[in-house]
Amino acid sequence: MSTTTASPDEDAPLSADAVVIRCGDRIVKGCLESPRWNAADDAVRNSLWETCDLFRIRKLGSNAIEEVPASEISAVFFVNDFHGDPDRNTVRFHAEEPVLPGIWVQVQFPNGEVIEGIVENSLRFLVDPGFFLRPTDPGGNNKLIYVMKSALAEHHVLGLTKL
Numbered sequence: 001m002s003t004t005t006a007s008p009d010e011d012a013p014l015s016a017d018a019v020v021i022r023c024g025d026r027i028v029k030g031c032l033e034s035p036r037w038n039a040a041d042d043a044v045r046n047s048l049w050e051t052c053d054l055f056r057i058r059k060l061g062s063n064a065i066e067e068v069p070a071s072e073i074s075a076v077f078f079v080n081d082f083h084g085d086p087d088r089n090t091v092r093f094h095a096e097e098p099v100l101p102g103i104w105v106q107v108q109f110p111n112g113e114v115i116e117g118i119v120e121n122s123l124r125f126l127v128d129p130g131f132f133l134r135p136t137d138p139g140g141n142n143k144l145i146y147v148m149k150s151a152l153a154e155h156h157v158l159g160l161t162k163l
Helices: 040-047
Strands: 018-023 026-032 054-059 065-069 075-079 102-108 114-119 130-135 142-148 154-161
Touching: 018 054, 026 065, 102 130, 114 142
Parallel strands: none
Antiparallel strands: 018 026, 018 075, 026 054, 054 065, 075 142, 102 114, 102 154, 114 130, 130 142
């Protein structure tokens, strides 16, 4: 654990490793402390080789590290900022967004939140305990979401996209 890293500030510009972790009704904000999962692109690339059983997060506003078992997590949101817009409707057609190859899905969490995005068209989507969802909303706050299947109320395949 590095204690020289400045603590994340809610209003400071964020790096690629800013995350919001939802654990049921509890939310933890900060930066992941994992050499393989600390940035969105690294997380996707490294998930091909291993899943993450324990998430270490440097909590927002402090140097405290919290370890959260994957079994307690609903989702890990890689975000642009910690504010977001709770009133934003992310389920809609985005005509100007480039088409990403993969499976277009809609997921619903027990709290009623619904998110649409693209998942990789691979066996990993079926067999792993969680999957990466690339949100289709170009103006949204989420860059990437790691969704635990056990935390979903519903999920639907909406279509298949290809380039």
